[in-house]
Amino acid sequence: MKINGRGYRTIWPDANGRTVHVIDQSQLPHAFVTRRIDSLDDAVAVISDMVVRGAPLIGVAGAYGLALAAADDPSDAAIDAAYAKLFKARPTAVNLRWALDRLRHCLLAAPPAERRALAYAQAARIADEDVTCCEAIGEHGAALIAEAAAKNPGRPVNILTHCNAGWLATVDWGTALAPIYKAARAGVAVHVFVDETRPRNQGASLTAFELLGEAISHTVIVDNAGGHLMQHGFVDLCIVGSDRTTRSGDVCNKIGTYLKALAAHDNGVPFYVALPSSTIDWRLRDGVREIPIEERDQREVTHISGRAADGSLVNVQLTPHGSSARNFGFDVTPSRLVSGLITERGVCDASESGLRGLFPELARAA
Amino acid sequence: MKINGRGYRTIWPDANGRTVHVIDQSQLPHAFVTRRIDSLDDAVAVISDMVVRGAPLIGVAGAYGLALAAADDPSDAAIDAAYAKLFKARPTAVNLRWALDRLRHCLLAAPPAERRALAYAQAARIADEDVTCCEAIGEHGAALIAEAAAKNPGRPVNILTHCNAGWLATVDWGTALAPIYKAARAGVAVHVFVDETRPRNQGASLTAFELLGEAISHTVIVDNAGGHLMQHGFVDLCIVGSDRTTRSGDVCNKIGTYLKALAAHDNGVPFYVALPSSTIDWRLRDGVREIPIEERDQREVTHISGRAADGSLVNVQLTPHGSSARNFGFDVTPSRLVSGLITERGVCDASESGLRGLFPELARAA
Numbered sequence: 001m002k003i004n005g006r007g008y009r010t011i012w013p014d015a016n017g018r019t020v021h022v023i024d025q026s027q028l029p030h031a032f033v034t035r036r037i038d039s040l041d042d043a044v045a046v047i048s049d050m051v052v053r054g055a056p057l058i059g060v061a062g063a064y065g066l067a068l069a070a071a072d073d074p075s076d077a078a079i080d081a082a083y084a085k086l087f088k089a090r091p092t093a094v095n096l097r098w099a100l101d102r103l104r105h106c107l108l109a110a111p112p113a114e115r116r117a118l119a120y121a122q123a124a125r126i127a128d129e130d131v132t133c134c135e136a137i138g139e140h141g142a143a144l145i146a147e148a149a150a151k152n153p154g155r156p157v158n159i160l161t162h163c164n165a166g167w168l169a170t171v172d173w174g175t176a177l178a179p180i181y182k183a184a185r186a187g188v189a190v191h192v193f194v195d196e197t198r199p200r201n202q203g204a205s206l207t208a209f210e211l212l213g214e215a216i217s218h219t220v221i222v223d224n225a226g227g228h229l230m231q232h233g234f235v236d237l238c239i240v241g242s243d244r245t246t247r248s249g250d251v252c253n254k255i256g257t258y259l260k261a262l263a264a265h266d267n268g269v270p271f272y273v274a275l276p277s278s279t280i281d282w283r284l285r286d287g288v289r290e291i292p293i294e295e296r297d298q299r300e301v302t303h304i305s306g307r308a309a310d311g312s313l314v315n316v317q318l319t320p321h322g323s324s325a326r327n328f329g330f331d332v333t334p335s336r337l338v339s340g341l342i343t344e345r346g347v348c349d350a351s352e353s354g355l356r357g358l359f360p361e362l363a364r365a366a
Numbered sequence: 367m368k369i370n371g372r373g374y375r376t377i378w379p380d381a382n383g384r385t386v387h388v389i390d391q392s393q394l395p396h397a398f399v400t401r402r403i404d405s406l407d408d409a410v411a412v413i414s415d416m417v418v419r420g421a422p423l424i425g426v427a428g429a430y431g432l433a434l435a436a437a438d439d440p441s442d443a444a445i446d447a448a449y450a451k452l453f454k455a456r457p458t459a460v461n462l463r464w465a466l467d468r469l470r471h472c473l474l475a476a477p478p479a480e481r482r483a484l485a486y487a488q489a490a491r492i493a494d495e496d497v498t499c500c501e502a503i504g505e506h507g508a509a510l511i512a513e514a515a516a517k518n519p520g521r522p523v524n525i526l527t528h529c530n531a532g533w534l535a536t537v538d539w540g541t542a543l544a545p546i547y548k549a550a551r552a553g554v555a556v557h558v559f560v561d562e563t564r565p566r567n568q569g570a571s572l573t574a575f576e577l578l579g580e581a582i583s584h585t586v587i588v589d590n591a592g593g594h595l596m597q598h599g600f601v602d603l604c605i606v607g608s609d610r611t612t613r614s615g616d617v618c619n620k621i622g623t624y625l626k627a628l629a630a631h632d633n634g635v636p637f638y639v640a641l642p643s644s645t646i647d648w649r650l651r652d653g654v655r656e657i658p659i660e661e662r663d664q665r666e667v668t669h670i671s672g673r674a675a676d677g678s679l680v681n682v683q684l685t686p687h688g689s690s691a692r693n694f695g696f697d698v699t700p701s702r703l704v705s706g707l708i709t710e711r712g713v714c715d716a717s718e719s720g721l722r723g724l725f726p727e728l729a730r731a732a
Binding site: 028029030194196197198199201204205208209211212218219220221222223224225226227228229231232254255256258259260262263266288293301302303304305306307308309314315316317318319320322323324325326327328330331332 | 394395396560562563564565567570571574575577578584585586587588589590591592593594595597598620621622624625626628629632654659667668669670671672673674675680681682683684685686688689690691692693694696697698
């Protein structure tokens with residue numbers, strides 16, 4: 001997608017066939033900087049320092065890290081050692097493990113002399129598959145936005161989103177934002193209300209930055225504001241992402257998603273969740289009871305970073321000395337509050353039968 | 367209430383019979399400083415610069431400002447001029463106008479030689495009436511907390527609150543926090559989840575600061591977290607304040623209150639609103655349709671202030687250059703989501719019959 005008028009992916013190989021480049025997301029939205037990855041250690045660093053974030057992107061960065069290691073030393077031992085280093089960079093990232101397993105399996109089955117070329121080709125393939133999946137989500141979701149536009153000709157479709165489920169979290173297009181990009185490029189007038197998404201403010205920083213780059217009209221709001229907006233008809237539909245989806249259609253997403261789903265339900269506003277089928281955990285049925293919720297460092301609540309008047313990035317404390325905080329990363333929105341799931345194979349009800357209809361082979365295998 | 371072990375009101379006259387002191391709330395929670403008000407102009411400044419805030423407190427500060435003016439020049443002309451200056455300091459503050467009207471009316475009816483003493487006595491009386499009202503709210507609300515404690519002996523009552531409806535917004539005790547203080551002083555174990563309350567963060571700053579001073583166990587959370595907490599049984603009841611209440615029991619309070627009320631309703635958590643009867647607007651029935659919602663400067667959303675590592679207060683930008691924001695100050699919680707209204711005369715249903723039962727003379731007069 002576009003930044004300052006130029007098209008980017010979040011990660012791309014250099015023409016030299018070795019180096020890999022990424023957007024340094026730790027400096028967004030205040031500075032746009034790309035980083036060069038020249039070695040396995042560079043790859044470990046960009047993952048662990050959250051220069052790249054978002055499950056699909058972390059997976060691709062890990063795959064390229066393994067390719068860089070294979071370029072230096074294609075032996076089994078070197079590949080195993082690189083795998084272990086990369087996996088430790090973000091041990092809870094499911095996509096990282098999945099991408100590393102896939103690539104390692106493929107490399108170890110090939111003769112060492114072929115491994116370097118194979119590794120780069122496989123990493124590129126994992127990236128391209130992610131792009132294809134996100135584009136498909138975008139096309140299916142854009143049809144819903146076009147329907148909403150047809151109901152109110154002459155005015156933009158107002159869409160509320162939470163957190164950043166955009167292209168910066170993937171390789172390109174994103175999940176929740178992909179339908180918005182596809183609709184906008186198809187000429188549908190859209191306007192996005194962007195929840196700032198405390199405590200890490202991925203909405204106010206990353207989502208707003210993405211929408212600026214694509215020149216899509218948007219308004220940043222505090223997380224408290226969505227209910228009021230929906231009560232007063234400011235929102236036509238909500239689209240959010242999902243970190244984990246149960247087979248019954250419960251959705252685990254960034255903390256605060258549940259509150260917006262309640263407001264949407266109370267005001268008859270459609271509430272859609274965009275997700276690749278890779279987020280469906282077919283072993284789970286009751287999201288509220290069964291999905292463990294990560295509790296993160298309280299410092300994300302008590303402190304915040306932003307750009308001071310002199311342009312420097314400054315971290316400031318918000319709470320009084322002596323008050324502690326708790327910081328739950330996600331919440332679960334029960335399927336009864338979800339109008340539909342937007343997947344790479346189409347839109348379905350947030351229910352077991354809905355998901356099984358689109359992904360019968362996955363439902364059976366589980 | 368207590369700060370660093372010493373009892374305070376938010377405003378108090380000096381023993382010299384002229385000067386008035388206030389807590390400088392613009393520096394909380396990072397520095398505790400009091401300010402001396404020696405003149406009418408000082409009083410205007412503390413009101414307009416938001417050194418004092420909260421409707422009841424602004425009213426009392428205005429009354430003392432008029433007393434200071436009368437001490438210098440008790441003529442009708444001087445009192446009228448002071449009235450005009452004070453009123454302009456925060457023209458939308460209803461309590462300010464009410465307090466100024468009451469005091470001016472009283473002063474103009476008295477001989478000039480008696481006005482100075484009368485003004486200080488009346489200002490003190492307005493302050494004391496506010497304290498009495500808040501204490502009564504506290505006693506009635508504390509009974510609800512004690513009931514909740516009796517249901518789960520041996521563990522603290524977990525209370526979620528939003529924004530700051532504490533003693534710093536009044537002269538003493540507060541509204542939503544008064545029941546918590548009264549319960550704690552009566553020996554009931556309480557723990558408070560404090561919504562940070564973006565964009566102005568009155569929860570993370572003022573409410574947390576108040577609770578620290580009273581040594582009440584509390585945890586600051588982002589505004590996104592309350593739904594998750596209620597889904598998982600972390601919250602026994604919610605208590606919030608009200609800026610304006612319709613005769614049918616709809617409640618206009620700080621933006622985001624409605625979202626918490628939805629979560630409480632969805633999870634069977636009692637949701638109480640504490641309010642003095644002065645916030646009831648008997649002319650209104652449908653809060654969502656009839657109460658105009660103030661839209662404030664977008665800079666409160668795009669920027670935030672906090673304490674940097676070197677101790678200085680720094681204002682930082684959160685959003686990318688080019689993204690705009692909207693900033694609605696309040697939302698309306700429909701009475702159907704409110705379990706009860708805690709007033710100075712007792713607790714009633716959030717309904718016209720409930721309010722009329724407690725305040726028949728006010729309902730009739732409207």
